[in-house]
Amino acid sequence: MITMNDIVREGHPSLTKKAAKVNVPLSVDDKQLLEDMLQFLKNSQDEEIAEKYNLRAGVGLAAPQLGVEKQLIALHFEDSKGKKYSMGLANPKIISHSVEQSYLQNGEGCLSVDRVIEGYVPRHARITITATDINDNPVKLRLKDYPAVVFQHEIDHLNGVMFFDRINEDNPFAIPDNAIEIS
Numbered sequence: 001m002i003t004m005n006d007i008v009r010e011g012h013p014s015l016t017k018k019a020a021k022v023n024v025p026l027s028v029d030d031k032q033l034l035e036d037m038l039q040f041l042k043n044s045q046d047e048e049i050a051e052k053y054n055l056r057a058g059v060g061l062a063a064p065q066l067g068v069e070k071q072l073i074a075l076h077f078e079d080s081k082g083k084k085y086s087m088g089l090a091n092p093k094i095i096s097h098s099v100e101q102s103y104l105q106n107g108e109g110c111l112s113v114d115r116v117i118e119g120y121v122p123r124h125a126r127i128t129i130t131a132t133d134i135n136d137n138p139v140k141l142r143l144k145d146y147p148a149v150v151f152q153h154e155i156d157h158l159n160g161v162m163f164f165d166r167i168n169e170d171n172p173f174a175i176p177d178n179a180i181e182i183s
């Protein structure tokens, strides 16, 4: 099982490199890694398991956070309306996005960052992504609000971008023009 020991931290080169696209159909190993990443997220959100294995909670995970420079991400969370997102994806790509931006009122955190970094992380408010799922099916998702934020946080990891790279250095709580606050 994946535990915190498997997650690389700030300073590890995998976190600031562009990850490689993976072959489709997915190899047995890539499928297994997506399964293991998804299971980690579920475990991290289970009070007993998280306490037993000292897991920090996460709603998403990207393979570079495990030192694996491949375009693989896993997501496990519900949106504000109770819609569940629980999936492993290969080669996710943002094919279009809104001009409008959004940000989480409470900011963001990262399992590869062992410190609290305050500030708003401006992101595209709405995105359309394509990817391949764990069963080799093509996926096209139109996302907004919290789901759009989480997917962008993960896709950033595949491009070597950390959430704090997007925080305004002069004023971390500067609000981009016509940005939507997500609480």
Ligand SMILES: O=CN(O)CCNC(=O)c1cccc(Cl)c1Cl
Pocket: 057, 058, 059, 060, 061, 062, 104, 107, 108, 109, 110, 111, 112, 149, 150, 153, 154, 157
């Ligand atoms: O890359 C994934 N992680 O680092 C897992 C830990 N962070 C979170 O679960 C998290 C927390 C707040 C906002 C966002 Cl957008 C995310 Cl993603």
Ligand code: NI
Pocket: 109, 110, 111, 112, 153, 157
């Ligand atoms: Ni992260």
